Every structure is written in structure tokens, then in C-alpha cells.
Amino acid sequence: xxxxxxxxxxxxxxxxxxxxxxxxxxxxxxxxxxxxxxxxxxxxxxxxxxxxxxxxxxxxxxxxxxxxxxxxxxxxxxxxxxxxxxxxxxxxxxxxxxxxxxxxxxxxxxxxxxxxxxxxxxxxxxxxxxxxxxxxxxxxxxxxxxxxxx
Amino acid sequence: xxxxxxxxxxxxxxxxxxxxxxxxxxxxxxxxxxxxxxxxxxxxxxxxxxxxxxxxxxxxxxxxxxxxxxxxxxxxxxxxxxxxxxxxxxxxxxxxxxxxxxxxxxxxxxxxxxxxxxxxxxxxxxxxxxxxxxxxxxxxxxxxxxxxxx
Amino acid sequence: xxxxxxxxxxxxxxxxxxxxxxxxxxxxxxxxxxxxxxxxxxxxxxxxxxxxxxxxxxxxxxxxxxxxxxxxxxxxxxxxxxxxxxxxxxxxxxxxxxxxxxxxxxxxxxxxxxxxxxxxxxxxxxxxxxxxxxxxxxxxxxxxxxxxxx
Amino acid sequence: xxxxxxxxxxxxxxxxxxxxxxxxxxxxxxxxxxxxxxxxxxxxxxxxxxxxxxxxxxxxxxxxxxxxxxxxxxxxxxxxxxxxxxxxxxxxxxxxxxxxxxxxxxxxxxxxxxxxxxxxxxxxxxxxxxxxxxxxxxxxxxxxxxxxxx
Amino acid sequence: xxxxxxxxxxxxxxxxxxxxxxxxxxxxxxxxxxxxxxxxxxxxxxxxxxxxxxxxxxxxxxxxxxxxxxxxxxxxxxxxxxxxxxxxxxxxxxxxxxxxxxxxxxxxxxxxxxxxxxxxxxxxxxxxxxxxxxxxxxxxxxxxxxxxxx
Amino acid sequence: xxxxxxxxxxxxxxxxxxxxxxxxxxxxxxxxxxxxxxxxxxxxxxxxxxxxxxxxxxxxxxxxxxxxxxxxxxxxxxxxxxxxxxxxxxxxxxxxxxxxxxxxxxxxxxxxxxxxxxxxxxxxxxxxxxxxxxxxxxxxxxxxxxxxxx
Numbered sequence: 021x022x023x024x025x026x027x028x029x030x031x032x033x034x035x036x037x038x039x040x041x042x043x044x045x046x047x048x049x050x051x052x053x054x055x056x057x058x059x060x061x062x063x064x065x066x067x068x069x070x071x072x073x074x075x076x077x078x079x080x081x082x083x084x085x086x087x088x089x090x091x092x093x094x095x096x097x098x099x100x101x102x103x104x105x106x107x108x109x110x111x112x113x114x115x116x117x118x119x120x121x122x123x124x125x126x127x128x129x130x131x132x133x134x135x136x137x138x139x140x141x142x143x144x145x146x147x148x149x150x151x152x153x154x155x156x157x158x159x160x161x162x163x164x165x166x167x168x169x170x
Numbered sequence: 171x172x173x174x175x176x177x178x179x180x181x182x183x184x185x186x187x188x189x190x191x192x193x194x195x196x197x198x199x200x201x202x203x204x205x206x207x208x209x210x211x212x213x214x215x216x217x218x219x220x221x222x223x224x225x226x227x228x229x230x231x232x233x234x235x236x237x238x239x240x241x242x243x244x245x246x247x248x249x250x251x252x253x254x255x256x257x258x259x260x261x262x263x264x265x266x267x268x269x270x271x272x273x274x275x276x277x278x279x280x281x282x283x284x285x286x287x288x289x290x291x292x293x294x295x296x297x298x299x300x301x302x303x304x305x306x307x308x309x310x311x312x313x314x315x316x317x318x319x320x
Numbered sequence: 321x322x323x324x325x326x327x328x329x330x331x332x333x334x335x336x337x338x339x340x341x342x343x344x345x346x347x348x349x350x351x352x353x354x355x356x357x358x359x360x361x362x363x364x365x366x367x368x369x370x371x372x373x374x375x376x377x378x379x380x381x382x383x384x385x386x387x388x389x390x391x392x393x394x395x396x397x398x399x400x401x402x403x404x405x406x407x408x409x410x411x412x413x414x415x416x417x418x419x420x421x422x423x424x425x426x427x428x429x430x431x432x433x434x435x436x437x438x439x440x441x442x443x444x445x446x447x448x449x450x451x452x453x454x455x456x457x458x459x460x461x462x463x464x465x466x467x468x469x470x
Numbered sequence: 471x472x473x474x475x476x477x478x479x480x481x482x483x484x485x486x487x488x489x490x491x492x493x494x495x496x497x498x499x500x501x502x503x504x505x506x507x508x509x510x511x512x513x514x515x516x517x518x519x520x521x522x523x524x525x526x527x528x529x530x531x532x533x534x535x536x537x538x539x540x541x542x543x544x545x546x547x548x549x550x551x552x553x554x555x556x557x558x559x560x561x562x563x564x565x566x567x568x569x570x571x572x573x574x575x576x577x578x579x580x581x582x583x584x585x586x587x588x589x590x591x592x593x594x595x596x597x598x599x600x601x602x603x604x605x606x607x608x609x610x611x612x613x614x615x616x617x618x619x620x
Numbered sequence: 621x622x623x624x625x626x627x628x629x630x631x632x633x634x635x636x637x638x639x640x641x642x643x644x645x646x647x648x649x650x651x652x653x654x655x656x657x658x659x660x661x662x663x664x665x666x667x668x669x670x671x672x673x674x675x676x677x678x679x680x681x682x683x684x685x686x687x688x689x690x691x692x693x694x695x696x697x698x699x700x701x702x703x704x705x706x707x708x709x710x711x712x713x714x715x716x717x718x719x720x721x722x723x724x725x726x727x728x729x730x731x732x733x734x735x736x737x738x739x740x741x742x743x744x745x746x747x748x749x750x751x752x753x754x755x756x757x758x759x760x761x762x763x764x765x766x767x768x769x770x
Numbered sequence: 771x772x773x774x775x776x777x778x779x780x781x782x783x784x785x786x787x788x789x790x791x792x793x794x795x796x797x798x799x800x801x802x803x804x805x806x807x808x809x810x811x812x813x814x815x816x817x818x819x820x821x822x823x824x825x826x827x828x829x830x831x832x833x834x835x836x837x838x839x840x841x842x843x844x845x846x847x848x849x850x851x852x853x854x855x856x857x858x859x860x861x862x863x864x865x866x867x868x869x870x871x872x873x874x875x876x877x878x879x880x881x882x883x884x885x886x887x888x889x890x891x892x893x894x895x896x897x898x899x900x901x902x903x904x905x906x907x908x909x910x911x912x913x914x915x916x917x918x919x920x
Contacts, residue, residue, distance in 0.1 A: 064364030
């Protein structure tokens with residue numbers, strides 16, 4: 021099924037880390053994103069011998085699979101890596117700027133067959149406005165959503 | 171391998187939610203189950219920029235994949251959805267009623283090649299008995315298990 | 321309030337570990353229990369700089385507080401340790417043996433003002449029976465609970 | 471310090487559950503809330519012998535401490551319960567109704583020294599509107615926030 | 621892609637446990653490892669009706685899939701099991717012994733195309749040295765790493 | 771007890787967040803650290819109505835308690851905040867620079883009664899060296915530890 025959604029195929033790389041310090045695990049997230057990962061996340065897991073471990077998950081496209089696998093082996097303690105191909109359904113993305121009392125804010129819109137079904141203030145745009153004005157981030161978000169006209 | 175188990179194929183839909191309030195995330199679980207999902211669960215994950223996020227997982231059959239994908243895009247903040255086909259091994263299910271001091275309770279039995287290998291008191295049946303009698307749920311469970319004769 | 325419960329005061333020691341490998345964190349649990357801790361547990365937490373870290377919690381009595389604090393500083397990467405006094409309500413504990421088709425099993429009973437309100441098969445006793453008979457642990461538990469007569 | 475906030479003292483009851491089925495753990499949450507708990511939550515923890523356990527936490531006022539402790543001992547597998555007095559800082563709460571295209575929605579306002587610093591759509595009010603209109607819960611929330619005039 | 625890595629195919633078995641006591645869940649980990657699982661881990665998940673549940677994940681080769689599936693059905697409360705084939709990238713493994721002030725310690729080396737990219741002290745070897753000498757496990761690890769010469 | 775450790779008293783502020791987007795929760799961590807918090811962490815918790823929520827914990831000294839409480843009320847969705855005084859045991863901290871093949875690295879030492887019992891490479895110092903040399907962070911850590919002479 022695709023149901024009118026955009027689709028693509030991505031790779032999910034996963035490994036269970038039970039002998040890497042959280043400090044180093046945290047640092048590898050940034051390196052993976054900088055090297056082209058589409059998404060990176062950690063899941064707390066529980067491994068043998070009472071180890072409170074971490075599952076590292078990385079989503080990437082075909083071209084980035086090998087360099088990101090290399091990076092994981094280089095920067096973490098992994099001896100093995102699981103690799104799966106996964107289909108994705110996606111909304112079409114558009115960006116739109118709205119004027120608010122806190123300045124201009126970017127919104128990220130998600131469309132299915134031309135119809136807007138997702139409206140999300142863009143984080144870095146809101147953070148910049150919050151820093152610039154000293155106002156709470158949640159107020160910026162709310163102002164951006166209120167300013168939106170389809 | 172199937173090893174004498176029933177088997178089927180299901181779809182697992184997954185998405186990482188990093189900009190939806192837990193209040194709304196909680197509410198979508200009920201909507202997905204009401205719309206025909208076989209199972210719905212949340213996993214705490216950690217995403218970029220120190221976000222304590224949630225992975226939403228939904229298991230469903232072929233016929234429900236598209237309506238449930240639509241529901242996730244409509245009710246959550248997702249811009250994308252991962253979609254995988256997964257084989258399942260299953261026990262044959264039977265239900266049986268047992269008489270206990272707390273009234274009749276339903277048991278769910280799991281069979282492999284005709285042999286019972288799982289016996290589980292049915293939750294809603296036990297909850298009703300607990301409400302009716304004012305007795306602890308754990309006592310109802312225990313009474314139901316003790317009353318079982320194969 | 322004590323409401324007819326036994327009460328005591330315990331110490332809870334806690335520290336956030338963001339630069340210790342899960343392998344070493346797992347090993348410290350055993351060392352703490354062997355050194356007299358009443359309970360030891362890990363909670364997955366998320367610390368700064370995207371670190372998937374672990375909170376170590378230890379419950380102990382007054383006499384064990386200092387040696388266990390020493391052990392935490394020696395075996396983990398902690399530079400600091402939080403220390404709180406906490407009141408506990410407790411059931412009176414009794415042990416009772418029951419005869420089952422899998423041999424004798426020990427039950428742990430919890431009483432409030434002489435009345436039994438908790439009945440739990442003792443884990444190591446059940447595990448020994450499971451190993452001895454080759455039967456599933458869950459069957460042993462169920463047999464032990466069924467065999468109980470107050 | 472109180473800093474212009476309302477303050478009160480509450481009790482936090484906590485216990486680590488390593489031998490209660492999640493089905494029964496889930497059910498006790500409802501019972502505790504129905505019996506007057508201010509808040510109830512679960513934290514995934516990792517206990518000895520590789521047990522993926524759960525910490526149950528309950529917040530309540532003085533008058534409810536004993537009946538809720540009784541309920542925990544009756545409905546869970548706990549043999550002990552930690553009990554702490556904790557100070558709270560609180561915003562003053564007010565409720566206000568706003569008219570939206572989805573009908574009237576209740577907002578919960580939080581005030582410090584007369585100034586509104588929190589505005590939250592009331593969940594059950596939004597859920598009712600979502601059910602009534604068939605519109606996504608997130609749209610109801612957004613409409614309620616947009617309709618607010620201080 | 622294989623990028624110079626060793627590769628193989630493994631099976632991942634998964635099931636969501638919402639009616640098994642953590643005590644029994646913990647015990648099944650050992651049984652699965654003893655029966656030939658390559659890896660076993662638990663992930664805290666949140667299921668319907670407020671249940672703080674656990675996802676059990678098992679990695680195994682083809683030959684162990686059926687006996688391990690049988691074991692899961694026998695020892696847990698599962699009525700169903702998800703089964704996926706997953707590709708793995710692996711480093712070549714070698715073991716090397718180093719002499720330290722705490723005695724001989726085994727190191728596990730990971731190689732890609734003949735080049736060492738992973739060096740990890742072997743846990744049981746370090747634990748034995750820690751027990752033998754009474755020194756902290758972290759000191760043993762550090763000594764082993766320092767003693768390594770490629 | 772103090773057992774030869776430095777001691778102090780800190781405040782722990784805690785609140786359960788069930789209606790704040792993870793994006794905003796992540797951003798508040800940085801703001802709290804920038805405003806003087808000693809430590810900030812998130813714990814995944816499970817609240818009523820199937821909400822996958824987050825507990826925010828902040829450690830601070832007396833002088834920072836009120837401004838940090840204000841910040842939490844301003845930047846999150848909290849209507850209440852728990853506030854506890856907690857004793858801490860601490861090691862004395864010293865910093866020392868070591869020369870490695872990757873340049874100079876700072877080590878953080880922890881002392882009890884003049885004796886070094888903790889040696890930790892300083893994260894930002896190692897990260898700078900990793901960026902400067904292009905070498906894996908784990909190699910920098912290992913080199914710094916190996917270079918240490920008490």
C-alpha cells in the first residue's frame with residue numbers, strides 16, 4: 021500500500037552497546053547526524069549480567085550506509101551491527117514563514133495529495149526567536165501556530 | 171520454520187514522536203485500538219537535542235494498514251512512518267469458563283498441536299469479578315488458575 | 321502514620337552514572353548486594369549532551385551506609401552521592417513450606433496485624449525445583465500457590 | 471523559599487515491584503486514582519537477577535496516606551513501602567471556558583501572584599469535543615489555545 | 621553492502637510480555653542464553669490499559685530458532701512471537717592475553733580487513749582478576765587496555 | 771556519617787511532565803544548565819491515561835532554587851513542583867593535564883582524604899582533541915588514562 025503517500029526505502033542500522041560509557045555514546049549521536057544520518061536514537065535496554073545497556077538505532081539512505089557503519093565501528097564498542105531495509109511512508113514537506121509578535125517564524129507543513137495535514141513550528145527558528153526576545157519557547161510555538169493561515 | 175505453530179504475516183508501523191505532548195500520545199493509543207490495531211505500544215527513546223521522545227509501534231493485518239497509517243498521520247505529529255512485514259508464530263486460542271468462589275471467570279488457553287501450553291485468566295473477566303466482589307484482582311487471578319482442570 | 325505496619329528507617333544512596341560502561345555498572349550491583357545492601361536498582365535516565373545514563377539506587381540500613389558509599393566510589397565513576405533517610409512500612413515476614421508435585425517449595429508470607437495479605441513463592445526455591453524437574457518455572461509457581469492452605 | 475507560590479506538603483509512597491504481572495500493575499493505577507491519590511506513575515527499573523521491574527510512585531495528602539498504603543499492600547505484591555514527606559510549590563489554578571469552532575472547551579490556567587503563566591486545554595473537555603466532531607484531538611487543542619484571551 | 625566486513629543472517633524473535641512477573645521474565649533470560657541464543661535483551665514498553673510491560677528480544681542462528689521459540693512459549697506467557705531475518709555486519713574476532721600487575725587478562729580484538737579497530741577487555745577474565753586481587757574492576761580494565769601492544 | 775567525604779546540602783526539584791512536547795522538554799535542559807543548575811536529567815515515566823511522560827529532575831544549591839523554579843514554570847507545562855533537601859557526599863576535585871600523542875588532555879581527579887580514587891578524562895577536552903586530530907573519542911580517552919601518573 022502507499023495510499024497517496026510518498027514512499028522510499030531506508031536502512032536501519034542497530035547495535036546493542038553494553039560496554040561503552042554514556043559520555044561516548046552521547047557524542048556518537050552528533051557525529052552520526054553530522055555524517056548524514058537521517059535519524060539517530062537511543063533505547064534503554066537491559067542485557068545479560070544485569071547490564072543497563074543502550075540500543076543505538078540509525079536511519080539512513082543507501083549511499084550513507086557504509087560510511088555510517090564504519091563510523092559506528094570506529095566510535096563505539098560494537099563488534100556487530102544489524103542492518104535492515106525498511107519502507108517508509110512520508111508526507112510531502114513544505115516550509116512557510118509566518119509573522120508573529122516575536123518576529124518571523126518558519127513552519128514545516130506536511131501534505132498528503134496536496135492537502136495539509138501536519139503543521140509544525142520549526143524548532144531552530146523558534147529557538148532563535150526565543151533567544152532574541154527572551155520569551156518562553158512555548159509562547160513562540162503557540163504564536164507561530166496561531167499565525168498560520170492555510 | 172513453523173514447528174507446528176499457526177503462522178501469519180502482520181504489518182508493523184513505527185514512528186518516532188519528538189513533538190507531540192504525552193497527553194495526545196496517550197489518547198492515540200485508544201483510537202488505534204478502536205480502529206482495529208492488533209497491538210499498540212510505546213517505547214521511551216532518546217532523540218537528538220536531548221529530547222526524551224517516544225517510539226509508537228502498531229501491529230495490524232493487511233486490511234487495516236492504510237486506515238491506521240492515516241490515523242497516525244492525522245492524530246500525531248508524524249511526517250513519516252516505517253512499515254515492515256513480519257512473520258508471526260502463534261498458539262491456537264481457546265476460551266474456557268471456570269467456577270470460582272468469586273463467580274465464573276474466563277480463561278484464555280494457548281495450544282500447540284492440540285496440547286495446552288498457556289493458561290491465562292482473561293483480564294476483563296477478572297476485573298469484573300473484582301469489582302463485583304470487592305476482592306483484590308490478584309486473588310481472582312489465583313482462584314481462576316487454581317480452578318482450572320485440563 | 322504506621323497503621324499497624326512494622327516500620328523502620330533506611331538510607332537511600334543515589335548517583336547518576338554518565339561515564340561508566342554498562343558492563344561495569346552491571347557488576348557493581350552484585351558487589352553491593354554481597355556487601356549488605358537491602359536493595360539495588362538501576363533507572364534509565366537521560367543526562368546532558370545526549371547521554372543515555374543510569375541512576376544507581378541503593379537501600380541500606382545505618383550500619384552499612386558508609387561501607388556501601390565507599391564501594392560505590394571505588395567501583396563506579398561517581399564523584400558525588402546523594403544520601404536520604406526514608407521511612408518504610410513493612411509487612412511481617414514468615415516462611416512456610418508446601419508440598420507440590422514438583423517437591424517442597426518455600427512460600428514467603430506477608431502479615432499485617434497477624435493477618436496474611438501477601439503470599440509469594442520464594443524464587444530460589446522455585447528455581448531449584450525447576451532445575452530438578454525440568455518443568456517450567458511458571459508451573460512451579462502456580463503449583464506452590466495452589467498448594468497453600470492458610 | 472516559596473517565591474510567591476502556593477505551597478503544601480504531600481506524601482510520596484514508593485515501592486519496587488518485581489513479582490507482579492504488568493496486567494495487575496496497570497489495574498492498580500486506576501484503583502489508586504479512584505481512591506484519592508493526587509498522582510500515580512510507573513518508572514521502569516532494573517532489579518537484581520536480570521528483572522525488568524517497575525517502581526510504583528503515589529503522591530497523596532496526609533488523610534489518604536493510610537488507605538492508599540493499605541490498597542498497595544492489598545492489590546500489589548509489595549512487602550514494603552517507602553514513605554516520604556515532600557514540599558510542593560504550586561500555581562493557583564483557575565478554569566475558563568472558550569468558544570471554538572468545535573464547541574466550548576475548558577482551559578486550565580496557572581497563576582503566580584495573579585499573573586497567568588500556564589494555559590492548558592483541559593484533556594477531557596478536548597476529548598469530548600474530538601468525539602463529538604470527529605476532528606483530531608491536536609486540532610481541538612490548537613483551537614482552544616488560539617481562542618484564549620487573557 | 622558489506623564493506624569488507626564479515627556478514628551473516630540471524631533471526632530476531634520478539635514478543636511483548638504484559639502478564640508475566642518480572643521475576644519470571646528475569647529467569648527466562650538465563651535459560652535462553654543457556655539454550656544457545658546469541659543475545660537476549662529486554663526493552664521497557666508501555667502497553668494498553670496502563671501496563672508497564674516488557675519486550676523480549678532474542679537473536680539466534682537458524683538452527684536454534686525452533687528450540688528457542690519453544691522455550692519462549694513454555695517459560696513465558698506469550699501467545700505469539702514475531703520472527704524476522706536480519707543481516708549482520710561483523711568484525712573478525714581474535715583473543716589475546718596481556719600481562720598486568722593484576723595477572724594475565726584476556727582482550728577481545730575486533731578486526732576489519734586485518735586492521736584492529738576494537739579492543740575490549742574480556743569481562744569474565746577481568747572479574748576473575750578483581751575477585752583474586754580485591755582490586756576494583758575499573759582498575760583491572762584500565763590496566764588491561766594500557767598493557768595492550770598491537 | 772560523612773566518612774572523610776566532603777558534604778553539602780542541595781535541593782532537588784522534580785515535576786512530572788505529561789503535556790509538553792519532547793522538543794520543548796529537550797530545550798529546557800540547556801536553559802536550566804545555563805541558569806546555574808548543578809545537574810538536570812529526564813526519567814521516562816508512565817502516567818495515567820496511557821501517557822508516556824517524563825520526570826524532570828534538577829539539582830541546585832540554595833541560591834539557585836527560586837530562579838530555577840521560576841524557569842521551570844515559565845518554560846514547561848508544570849502546575850506544581852516537588853522540592854526536597856538532600857545531603858551529598860563528594861570527592862574533592864582536582865584537575866591535571868597530561869601530554870598524549872593527541873595533544874594535552876585534562877583529567878578530572880577525585881580524592882578522598884588526599885587519596886586519588888577517581889580519574890576521568892574531561893569530556894570537552896577530549897572532544898576538542900578528537901575534532902583537532904580526527905581520531906576516535908574512545909582512543910583519546912584511552913590515551914589520556916594511560917598517560918596519567920599519580
